[in-house]
Amino acid sequence: xxxCMRRICGSGLLKSNHGIVLQQVNKFxxxxxxxxxxxxxxxxxxILTGGAxxxxxxxxxSVQAADLILHPxxxxxxxxxxxxxxxxxxxxxxxxxxxxxxxxxxxxxxxRFRELIGVTHTEDEVKAEAxxxxxxxxxxxxxxxxxRPGKPADSFPSPYPNENAARAANNGAxxxxxxxITAARHGGEDYxxxxxxxxxxAPAGVTLQEGQHYNPYFMGGAIGMAQAIYNExxxxxxxxxxxxxxxxxxxxxFLRWCSEPEHDERKKTGFxxxxxxxxxxxxxxxxxRHVWSSLKSEKILYVPRKKL
Amino acid sequence: xxxxxxxxxxxxxxxxxxxxxxxxxxxxxDALTTxxxxxxxxxxxxxxxxxxxxx
Numbered sequence: 091x092x093x094c095m096r097r098i099c100g101s102g103l104l105k106s107n108h109g110i111v112l113q114q115v116n117k118f119x120x121x122x123x124x125x126x127x128x129x130x131x132x133x134x135x136x137i138l139t140g141g142a143x144x145x146x147x148x149x150x151x152s153v154q155a156a157d158l159i160l161h162p163x164x165x166x167x168x169x170x171x172x173x174x175x176x177x178x179x180x181x182x183x184x185x186x187x188x189x190x191x192x193x194x195x196x197x198x199x200x201x202r203f204r205e206l207i208g209v210t211h212t213e214d215e216v217k218a219e220a221x222x223x224x225x226x227x228x229x230x231x232x233x234x235x236x237x238r239p240g241k242p243a244d245s246f247p248s249p250y251p252n253e254n255a256a257r258a259a260n261n262g263a264x265x266x267x268x269x270x271i272t273a274a275r276h277g278g279e280d281y282x283x284x285x286x287x288x289x290x291x292a293p294a295g296v297t298l299q300e301g302q303h304y305n306p307y308f309m310g311g312a313i314g315m316a317q318a319i320y321n322e323x324x325x326x327x328x329x330x331x332x333x334x335x336x337x338x339x340x341x342x343x344f345l346r347w348c349s350e351p352e353h354d355e356r357k358k359t360g361f362x363x364x365x366x367x368x369x370x371x372x373x374x375x376x377x378x379r380h381v382w383s384s385l386k387s388e389k390i391l392y393v394p395r396k397k398l
Numbered sequence: 399x400x401x402x403x404x405x406x407x408x409x410x411x412x413x414x415x416x417x418x419x420x421x422x423x424x425x426x427x428d429a430l431t432t433x434x435x436x437x438x439x440x441x442x443x444x445x446x447x448x449x450x451x452x453x
Contacts, residue, residue, distance in 0.1 A: 173438050174442075175439045175443050176442065177442045178444045178447055179442075212451050212452055214453075215451060358432075358435050361431060361435060362428075362431045366427075
């Protein structure tokens with residue numbers, strides 16, 4: 091270790107050098123040359139800034155307490171842990187639910203079929219999935235748009251050509267695009283799960299308009315979407331019993347993956363980075379103690395010169 | 399001191415040692431962390447369920 095350090099840093103590091111260290115430390119401190127009033131001004135500014143931040147935080151909390159919404163409970167997901175990846179069998183079932191149930195009304199235009207390769211499906215399966223839908227392409231040589239079978243590079247097909255068509259077909263309510271929905275809602279996949287399983291009768295005093303349904307997890311309670319998830323409302327290719335909560339859980343996990351496809355790699359890289367940084371922290375502590383050792387083991391006295 | 403004489407004394411061998419050492423360390427560190435990560439997530443990742451869907 092010492093040989094390497096000497097090689098990298100030169101011999102200066104190993105010499106007793108308390109004079110240099112003391113000067114350097116003195117240089118780092120910017121407040122040593124300040125006057126009394128400057129210090130007082132800085133302290134006041136710091137206290138005011140901190141106080142304003144604290145005030146803003148408390149006021150913001152009290153505003154949130156007035157929301158007319160039921161916050162979703164936090165569930166324990168297979169990917170909840172610091173080092174836990176998605177359960178990819180669950181993601182695959184979630185895609186099946188999306189295709190059989192959600193895709194009837196919701197678009198998912200920012201997800202391409204090819205992104206499923208190596209996550210939930212093999213390349214051959216994805217090619218077959220994409221070929222099932224017809225995609226508008228063109229213009230051809232004559233300037234006409236034409237339909238062709240989908241390819242893995244195409245995005246998931248949208249049920250409506252545009253937002254107005256979607257509103258017209260759904261009583262004026264726009265079914266949001268689900269590509270990034272767990273990133274766009276407080277509570278993420280917990281919210282989606284709670285919403286899908288949280289439908290109930292409207293309590294006394296709440297009047298719903300034509301085509302509206304009651305869901306306490308939805309802002310305001312009145313939601314345009316009818317309950318879509320029931321027992322057996324989807325079919326799983328791997329034979330898992332399709333209970334309502336199983337369906338909701340799998341599709342919520344799938345939507346989380348859509349919002350955050352880098353999730354697994356992110357946790358793995360974070361794990362590696364934290365391990366490395368632990369080693370670097372140990373090295374820098376060793377280095378600091380080494381540099382300071384001469385100074386820490388000496389007693390420094392200030393003896394004023396006697397006036398002549 | 400043998401280590402110093404053989405590897406660290408000459409700049410050429412020192413630089414070579416750093417390069418080779420970095421490569422060996424990175425590969426082994428990556429293998430180690432991947433093994434730990436895969437053990438924690440056994441049965442959940444795509445590579446664990448891929449065999450069910452490939453012909």
